[in-house]
Each structure stands twice: as C-alpha cells, then as structure tokens.
Amino acid sequence: MRRIAWMTDIHLNFLEAERQMEFVRRVRSHRADSILVGGDIGEAASVGDYLRFLATRLGVPVYFVLGNHDYYGGSIAEVRRAVRRLTAEVDGLHYLSECGPVALSSDVGLIGHDGWGDGRFGDFLRSPLVLNDYVHIREISGLSRADLLARLNALGDEAADHVRGTLTDALRSFRHVYLLTHVPPFREACVHAGRPSDDDWAPHFACRAVGETVREVMTAAPDRRLTVLCGHVHERGRCEVLPNVEVHTGGTEYGDPGVQGIFDIRGRSRGE
Ligand SMILES: [Fe+2]
Numbered sequence: 001m002r003r004i005a006w007m008t009d010i011h012l013n014f015l016e017a018e019r020q021m022e023f024v025r026r027v028r029s030h031r032a033d034s035i036l037v038g039g040d041i042g043e044a045a046s047v048g049d050y051l052r053f054l055a056t057r058l059g060v061p062v063y064f065v066l067g068n069h070d071y072y073g074g075s076i077a078e079v080r081r082a083v084r085r086l087t088a089e090v091d092g093l094h095y096l097s098e099c100g101p102v103a104l105s106s107d108v109g110l111i112g113h114d115g116w117g118d119g120r121f122g123d124f125l126r127s128p129l130v131l132n133d134y135v136h137i138r139e140i141s142g143l144s145r146a147d148l149l150a151r152l153n154a155l156g157d158e159a160a161d162h163v164r165g166t167l168t169d170a171l172r173s174f175r176h177v178y179l180l181t182h183v184p185p186f187r188e189a190c191v192h193a194g195r196p197s198d199d200d201w202a203p204h205f206a207c208r209a210v211g212e213t214v215r216e217v218m219t220a221a222p223d224r225r226l227t228v229l230c231g232h233v234h235e236r237g238r239c240e241v242l243p244n245v246e247v248h249t250g251g252t253e254y255g256d257p258g259v260q261g262i263f264d265i266r267g268r269s270r271g272e
C-alpha cells in the first residue's frame, strides 16, 4: 500500500530556519511514499531554494504546483522558467503544471496545475478587492480592471487546457485520479467563514475554467473517480461536486504548516 501526504500553503518564508526543519521532521514522521505540495511555498526569490530544501530533506518524490505567492516580487513566466530548470537538476522534484499524468499505482494517477483566481465567479468588475497579486506579480500589475480581468481569464484558461489534456489522458489508464491545484476550482470549495465565498471574494479565489472542465470531463466518465486537492483560501473544507468528484480544501494556518491529509492509494484519508 502506497501512501501520499498532502500539504498546501506552507509559506515557508514565514518560518525561521529551525521551524522549517521541525516542519520537515513532522512531515517525515508520516512515512509517506510521496509528498504533494499545493503551492504558496515561498515567494519569487525564495521558492526555488525551498523546493530544493524539501526535495533533499524529505527524501521521497515531491510533486508540486505553485501558488500566487510563489510569484510575488517576480514574474509568472520567469518563476516557471526557473522552476523548470530546477526540476531538471534536482532528483525527485516534479512540477505538475508541466508534467503529464503520474502513476501512483497501477490504477491511481496524479495530475496537477497551479490554477488561478480567474475572475469568473461572482462579480469581478464590482468587487472592491485589490489583491496583493495585482501589485506584486509583474504580468498582472498596473492594469486597468478590464485588462486585469482579461489576463486572469487567460491564466484560468491556460490551467483548464492543461487539466483537460492531462485528465482525459489519465482517465484512459487510471480508475482514480488525484488533481493537485492551488486555487479551488469550485465555488463550493472556495470557503470563507464556513460558507462559499460571496460575489466580492469568489472572483479572486476560485478558478471557474478548471472547475467547468472537470465537471465536463468527469460527467462523461461516471465509472472513474477524481479527488481534487486545493488550498489558497486557508480554510479547511470538503465537498462532493459530482457523485464521482470529491474536493478537499486545505486549512493551513499561516506560520504553522502541517500535513492536510494522508491518502492511502486505495482511498481512505485522514488529517494529521
Ligand atoms: Fe496561501
């Protein structure tokens, strides 16, 4: 039986070096065969060092996607390019946004993409929120609200295209697929204070393009199962969006990251 440990929003830049090591020791105590990291690991200048740190200290394969914070102080294209170089250099480090389906066992597969808050749920143009993303990430800063929405839509579409291709491919080989993503792809999974986000928050915190793709592909595959693992909202949740699609949202507290779920490959999960 293989076991995977899932974490998200670990924000290692908020921890002193000793607390980072303590975090690694706690993760290792779960004796997982593989580790899934769902983004918001550090910031543009530090995410590469943290990924290298995780891969070398954990000693098992690390499959990851990036979150919006991982681009802070830099550019999406440049961070992705640097991470691509790093994964070619460091054994056991895999960026799922740039990989095809991974076999976790003979009938369980893994896919993933960062996703992005794509502005499509709620009412983006009336929302008064200005995320730090729109100041600290080069490609989406300094734009009019309409241009920003178009850019966010495009980032969501890019994620959805990747998910469509890899999920379709994975379902040909695997009975059960895990999708690791940073941004919740469904409004039901985009929780705040125990309830789905309202029209001001939802445009920034959910990726509708990925959610619609998942619904379409999984509706056509009723004999297959998908488990979605997401984060970004920092509030724990679990919901079923289709009879064959279950979504877990990680509830990591800033400064106190931990394992959000342990999954035995044949199905059962439990929190830390
Ligand atoms: Fe986060």
Ligand SMILES: [Fe+2]
Pocket: 040, 067, 068, 069, 182, 231, 232, 233
């Ligand atoms: Fe995030």
